[in-house]
Amino acid sequence: xxxxxxxxxxxxxxxxxxxxxxxxxxxxxxxxxxxxxxxxxxxxxxxxxxxxxxxxxxxxxxxxxxxxxxxxxxxxxxxxxxxxxxxxxxxxxxxxxxxxxxxxxxxxxxxxxxxxxxxxxxxxxxxxxxxxxxxxxxxxxxxxxxxxxxxxxxxxxxxxxxxxxxxxxxxxxxxxxxxxxxxxxxxxxxxxxxxxxxxxxxxxxxxxxxxxxxxxxxxxxxxxxxxxxxxxxxx
Numbered sequence: 429x430x431x432x433x434x435x436x437x438x439x440x441x442x443x444x445x446x447x448x449x450x451x452x453x454x455x456x457x458x459x460x461x462x463x464x465x466x467x468x469x470x471x472x473x474x475x476x477x478x479x480x481x482x483x484x485x486x487x488x489x490x491x492x493x494x495x496x497x498x499x500x501x502x503x504x505x506x507x508x509x510x511x512x513x514x515x516x517x518x519x520x521x522x523x524x525x526x527x528x529x530x531x532x533x534x535x536x537x538x539x540x541x542x543x544x545x546x547x548x549x550x551x552x553x554x555x556x557x558x559x560x561x562x563x564x565x566x567x568x569x570x571x572x573x574x575x576x577x578x579x580x581x582x583x584x585x586x587x588x589x590x591x592x593x594x595x596x597x598x599x600x601x602x603x604x605x606x607x608x609x610x611x612x613x614x615x616x617x618x619x620x621x622x623x624x625x626x627x628x629x630x631x632x633x634x635x636x637x638x639x640x641x642x643x644x645x646x647x648x649x650x651x652x653x654x655x656x657x658x659x660x661x662x663x
Contacts, residue, residue, distance in 0.1 A: 456513060456658070457504040459614055461651035467494045467543065469526035469626065472640040478632045481587040483539070484529040496523025496543070498647060504553070511556075515563060517549035523645065528591075532584040539591055543626075543643070544572040551603065558658075563616075564604040566623065571595045587632060594630035594639055605647070614651030620644060 471485035500519035507513060527540040551565035574592040605618030622642035630639045 454506050454508075455503070456506050456656070457609075457614070457653050458655040459502055459504075459651045459653040461498075461500045461502065461614065461616075461649050463498040463500075463647045463649040465496045465498055465521065465523050465648075466646040467496060467523040467525065468644050469494070469543075470642050470644075471526075471528075473638060476630075476637060476639060478587040478590065478637070481530060481532040481584050483587065483591070484531065485526075487529045488527040494524040494526055494540075496521065498522075498649070500547075500549075500649075500651075502549075502651070511554055513553050513555070513561075515549075515551040515553055515565075517547070517551065517567075519547040519549065519567075521545050521547060521569070525643075530584065530587065532587070534584070537584065537588075539588065541574050541592060541595075545569040545599070546572075547601075549603065559609050561607050561609075562605070563607065563618070565602070567601045567603055567620070569599045569601060571597055571599060571626075573597075590630045590632040594627040596625060596627060598624075599626055599643075600624045601643075603647075605649075607649075609653070609656075612653045612656070614649075614653055616647075616649040616651065618645075618647040618649065620647060 474484070474486045476483040476485070498519055498521040500517050502515055502517040504513050504515050522542060522544050525541045525543050527538050530537045530539050547567050547569045549565060549567040551563045553561050553563035555561045573595050600623040601620050602623050603618050603620045605616055607614060607616035609615075621644040625640050626643045627639050627641040629636050631637075
């Protein structure tokens with residue numbers, strides 16, 4: 429999926445070239461960014477019974493310790509000569525999901541999957557000042573599912589694999605945030621929430637169970653501008 433991210437990033441920048449040629453003054457900035465993310469996963473069902481295995485989704489009381497990172501490439505394009513702009517992005521996110529307690533006859537395990545996804549964002553923004561701005565918009569994510577941990581037919585193994593396989597391939601999210609540009613650095617904070625579920629249901633032993641989860645993240649981002657039409661660092 430990392431290779432796909434690189435290819436998608438290149439396609440994003442290449443796709444903007446015709447716009448740059450026709451309206452060179454509209455391209456404001458091109459940058460790359462990395463972030464520290466705090467993730468929270470919420471399940472509607474507090475308890476699932478899968479054969480002899482019980483999954484408890486409400487036992488993790490420390491939801492601020494599920495962290496990870498995001499890398500992205502983006503372009504900022506002004507609309508005419510005003511303060512509004514659009515910001516297409518391509519990103520790759522890897523964060524830890526919430527920990528669930530899995531009880532089965534031989535003991536208790538914990539399920540805490542990694543959330544890995546490729547993202548394409550279509551954000552819109554407004555420059556409050558030359559340095560400060562706000563952004564908001566939808567993000568479409570394609571999830572990378574975890575691999576099965578075993579081919580064993582034991583109930584707890586089958587339950588784990590059903591949980592891993594329950595992730596929706598495609599999820600739509602919404603982001604809103606603020607940012608400030610300092611020299612070549614582009615600092616920002618965003619809040620992200622699910623517009624569609626992270627999971628809807630899971631299949632276990634030829635039965636389908638409701639298993640609806642949503643996610644939200646707090647994203648602390650540091651970007652570096654590869655191009656800035658205003659060249660503020662030269663002033």
